Amino acid sequence: xxxRRAMLAASAAVITAPAAPLARAATPAGVAVMxxxxxxxxxxxxxxSYEFTNNxxxxxxxxxxxxxxxxxxxxxxxxxxxxxxISADGKEFTxxxxxxxxxxxxxxxxxxxxxxxxxxxxxLNKTPGFILTQFGFTKDNVEKLVRAIDDHTLQMSLPVxxxxxxxxxxxxxxxxxxxxxxxxLEHQTGNDxxxxxxxxHSAGAGAYQLTQWVASDHITIDANPHSGLxxxxxxxxxxxxxxxxxxxxxxxxxxADIVRDLTPDQLKSITTGDGTTIIxxxxxxxxxxxxxxxxxxxxxxxxxxxxxxxxxxxxxxNNITPNTYVVSQSILPKGLPGALTDMPFKKDVxxxxxxxxxxxxxxxxxxxxxxxAISPYVDIAQAVxxxxxxxxxxxxxxxxxxxxxxxxxxxxxxxxxxxxxGTDYFDPNxxxxxxxxxxxxxxxxxxxILAWRNHFKDPQLTQMVEDAAKELDGEKRIGMYQEIQRxxxxxxxxxxxxxxxxxxxxxxxxxGFVLGPLPDYTKYAGIKKA
Amino acid sequence: MRRLRTLGATVSSxxxxxxxxxxxxxxxxRVMPIDPVxxxxxxxxxxxxxxxxxxxxxxxRPLVVQFWIYLKxxxxxxxxxxxxxxxxxxxxxxxxxxAPIELATVAxxxxxxxxxxxxxxxxxxxxxxxxxxxxxxxxxxxxxxxxLLALIALLVFxxxxxxxxxxxxxxxxxEGMVPEITGFLTVDALIAGDWTSFxxxxxxxxxxxxxxxxxxxxxxARMTRAFMLDALQGEFVITARAKGLSAARVIWRHAFGNIAxxxxxxxxxxxxxxxxxxxxxxxxxxxxxLGQYLTISLLNADMNAVLGATLVIGLSYLLLNLLxxxxxxxxxxxxx
Numbered sequence: 001x002x003x004r005r006a007m008l009a010a011s012a013a014v015i016t017a018p019a020a021p022l023a024r025a026a027t028p029a030g031v032a033v034m035x036x037x038x039x040x041x042x043x044x045x046x047x048x049s050y051e052f053t054n055n056x057x058x059x060x061x062x063x064x065x066x067x068x069x070x071x072x073x074x075x076x077x078x079x080x081x082x083x084x085x086i087s088a089d090g091k092e093f094t095x096x097x098x099x100x101x102x103x104x105x106x107x108x109x110x111x112x113x114x115x116x117x118x119x120x121x122x123x124l125n126k127t128p129g130f131i132l133t134q135f136g137f138t139k140d141n142v143e144k145l146v147r148a149i150d151d152h153t154l155q156m157s158l159p160v161x162x163x164x165x166x167x168x169x170x171x172x173x174x175x176x177x178x179x180x181x182x183x184x185l186e187h188q189t190g191n192d193x194x195x196x197x198x199x200x201h202s203a204g205a206g207a208y209q210l211t212q213w214v215a216s217d218h219i220t221i222d223a224n225p226h227s228g229l230x231x232x233x234x235x236x237x238x239x240x241x242x243x244x245x246x247x248x249x250x251x252x253x254x255x256a257d258i259v260r261d262l263t264p265d266q267l268k269s270i271t272t273g274d275g276t277t278i279i280x281x282x283x284x285x286x287x288x289x290x291x292x293x294x295x296x297x298x299x300x301x302x303x304x305x306x307x308x309x310x311x312x313x314x315x316x317x318n319n320i321t322p323n324t325y326v327v328s329q330s331i332l333p334k335g336l337p338g339a340l341t342d343m344p345f346k347k348d349v350x351x352x353x354x355x356x357x358x359x360x361x362x363x364x365x366x367x368x369x370x371x372x373a374i375s376p377y378v379d380i381a382q383a384v385x386x387x388x389x390x391x392x393x394x395x396x397x398x399x400x401x402x403x404x405x406x407x408x409x410x411x412x413x414x415x416x417x418x419x420x421x422g423t424d425y426f427d428p429n430x431x432x433x434x435x436x437x438x439x440x441x442x443x444x445x446x447x448x449i450l451a452w453r454n455h456f457k458d459p460q461l462t463q464m465v466e467d468a469a470k471e472l473d474g475e476k477r478i479g480m481y482q483e484i485q486r487x488x489x490x491x492x493x494x495x496x497x498x499x500x501x502x503x504x505x506x507x508x509x510x511x512g513f514v515l516g517p518l519p520d521y522t523k524y525a526g527i528k529k530a
Numbered sequence: 531m532r533r534l535r536t537l538g539a540t541v542s543s544x545x546x547x548x549x550x551x552x553x554x555x556x557x558x559x560r561v562m563p564i565d566p567v568x569x570x571x572x573x574x575x576x577x578x579x580x581x582x583x584x585x586x587x588x589x590x591r592p593l594v595v596q597f598w599i600y601l602k603x604x605x606x607x608x609x610x611x612x613x614x615x616x617x618x619x620x621x622x623x624x625x626x627x628x629a630p631i632e633l634a635t636v637a638x639x640x641x642x643x644x645x646x647x648x649x650x651x652x653x654x655x656x657x658x659x660x661x662x663x664x665x666x667x668x669x670x671x672x673x674x675x676x677x678l679l680a681l682i683a684l685l686v687f688x689x690x691x692x693x694x695x696x697x698x699x700x701x702x703x704x705e706g707m708v709p710e711i712t713g714f715l716t717v718d719a720l721i722a723g724d725w726t727s728f729x730x731x732x733x734x735x736x737x738x739x740x741x742x743x744x745x746x747x748x749x750x751a752r753m754t755r756a757f758m759l760d761a762l763q764g765e766f767v768i769t770a771r772a773k774g775l776s777a778a779r780v781i782w783r784h785a786f787g788n789i790a791x792x793x794x795x796x797x798x799x800x801x802x803x804x805x806x807x808x809x810x811x812x813x814x815x816x817x818x819x820l821g822q823y824l825t826i827s828l829l830n831a832d833m834n835a836v837l838g839a840t841l842v843i844g845l846s847y848l849l850l851n852l853l854x855x856x857x858x859x860x861x862x863x864x865x866x
């Protein structure tokens with residue numbers, strides 16, 4: 001019979017149960033635990049993966065022909081390709097592969113796997129597919145143009161000559177990852193080339209293999225026993241911890257070795273004297289303001305200039321985004337080949353007012369600006385609103401979910417928008433094309449990136465972007481992109497505000513984590529715990 | 531017989547309620563100013579990719595056709611595929627629903643064990659310092675934002691005192707050690723006879739459950755107090771006292787017995803609210819629950835997932851209401 005005394009005793013036992021066994025220990029040996037937002041993951045298939053976390057994990061699971069040079073990431077270095085030859089006309093690429101790459105199955109990686117991987121990307125034509133199809137590869141021609149000569153030689157023919165660095169940087173992107181042909185085909189459903197299976201599994205020759213993914217909970221990767229690559233932590237677990245305070249507590253308690261999403265205030269409060277390490281790396285991502293040239297005011301170059309001279313860039317970076325974003329005023333973030341690093345614009349109210357008056361708007365005008373209702377966009381939008389008010393431009397802020405702002409901008413129904421842009425690959429063409437190229441401003445246009453979305457029609461810039469992509473002389477090409485950036489500063493309806501700085505905090509005794517300028521260049525294999 | 535007829539009428543209203551729920555959620559999803567294709571292909575996707583996905587999802591078809599297709603699939607138990615997880619929505623629900631059930635069940639048990647006695651005590655000792663203390667204690671539980679409560683709990687019991695483990699459902703070292711049978715980690719650990727995992731799962735459960743319990747307890751205690759104050763003034767209580775019955779018997783048997791039906795309704799709705807409304811707690815504690823799944827899906831316009839999760843939550847409410855209805859008959863002879 002359940003007596004009152006028994007019930008009370010049971011209640012007390014339940015309430016105090018957790019107190020007994022919970023002296024906290026460090027994370028298990030050989031396992032590196034990372035606290036991070038991982039709810040952006042949709043698929044780990046490199047032919048489809050296009051978000052930050054999955055690209056980062058793929059960068060540790062798959063290998064590519066080439067990758068960024070560790071000593072100078074504006075250059076490419078061989079990964080699976082120990083050397084390569086490029087024909088004089090820039091159309092034939094011949095890659096000679098290493099013989100030391102192995103998949104988790106124990107089988108050696110061959111040129112047939114590489115050819116299949118590229119053909120698969122083109123055939124599936126998912127979001128990142130354009131990185132390869134922009135060279136003229138189609139479902140119909142890719143098997144002829146990308147082929148294995150033998151087990152260790154791959155030949156790639158381009159229909160049209162392209163700048164070699166452009167091609168190589170595109171191959172260093174996640175979409176250039178090599179998958180094990182036999183394993184992928186074994187899991188094919190219908191004509192999906194294994195896509196459904198590859199969303200949550202892996203078949204790469206990188207240092208790790210995907211063991212488990214529970215969406216918005218955790219990702220576990222284990223060392224690939226056959227990779228032949230040095231791996232310090234046999235297992236890496238990424239836990240989805242949304243709240244930065246909870247991440248901070250996990251770091252303090254030793255429940256996480258690395259935390260990735262601390263707020264600027266929390267980063268400030270960390271004292272590195274006790275062995276905690278903060279590492280950071282500039283990212284190929286920028287926060288910018290787009291001005292839709294459908295508005296007659298934004299068709300006047302003086303108005304665009306006035307807007308750029310009205311903003312207090314340093315105040316935004318120092319007060320709103322310390323440690324997480326720095327001022328950047330070029331369409332190419334610092335670190336990308338050819339990026340301009342000077343800062344020509346600073347807050348100059350008198351100059352901005354004079355430019356507005358010259359454009360015929362001495363009293364300013366009213367405009368609406370869409371922005372995401374999340375940090376740091378809310379605060380940045382308010383700062384921009386105040387800066388523009390000082391020159392007479394009344395900005396009405398419209399806050400929404402980030403995808404809502406993107407949806408609106410893709411439909412070209414915004415007036416101004418505060419948004420985020422990340423480069424697709426490490427070549428300057430990605431951002432130059434996005435911000436400057438708009439060969440057809442009609443609704444039927446095939447290229448509908450940022451310039452198109454803001455009705456920015458500049459035939460000279462569009463042509464310059466096209467020419468630079470095909471320039472065979474590397475140095476001359478860099479010069480062309482620098483010129484494109486200068487012209488864009490003058491004429492493009494974009495205020496580039498900030499460049500993202502990715503920051504990670506490593507617990508005491510933890511080392512070897514490498515943050516890359518792009519998610520897929522971030523490396524886990526060296527993570528060591530003392 | 532009358533009771534059976536009432537229950538039958540309630541059960542028969544379930545399909546109509548569910549249809550209304552699906553229809554409204556479907557329409558809200560389609561008029562949201564977010565392009566669901568963006569959620570799948572991202573901002574950088576080329577036009578041909580966007581169009582291919584739009585065709586694949588059937589988003590260019592008339593709304594009525596889209597809804598009819600969804601209903602047909604639903605009739606076959608197919609809730610579609612989630613964009614965010616790439617899994618069938620049914621798979622996701624099976625994966626994400628046990629965690630909040632486990633959390634909400636422990637939370638409601640704790641809340642009932644503490645809240646009801648507190649509410650009764652406050653009513654019996656009305657106007658005394660005990661009553662005031664209970665009211666302040668409950669007011670705090672109901673007024674402090676739950677995210678703050680959760681963070682304070684983490685700071686005190688995890689970071690400072692070290693009595694509780696941190697976030698998640700289990701320690702990293704024990705993750706995946708228990709074979710998944712029911713999805714309830716504590717139950718699965720017991721089935722496997724793995725006491726280490728069981729203790730770890732209970733420990734990870736207690737802090738988030740405690741926070742939720744405090745929040746719910748505050749409400750339950752306030753409602754219990756109000757119901758009891760009402761009941762204690764009833765003539766039947768005066769009669770019981772006049773008959774010389776002990777105070778405990780008057781309070782628990784006569785007064786409390788009289789409020790049990792109303793209290794069951796409060797408990798059922800509180801429990802249902804905990805199942806889907808613990809998003810903040812799930813977020814702070816890194817607890818993979820249905821509330822968080824629904825929120826992320828909604829923000830990403832992942833409408834299959836939103837519809838599926840909404841349906842399950844709606845079903846939970848209906849089921850709990852049915853159970854509450856059935857319980858009335860057991861608790862109140864007048865209803866039988």
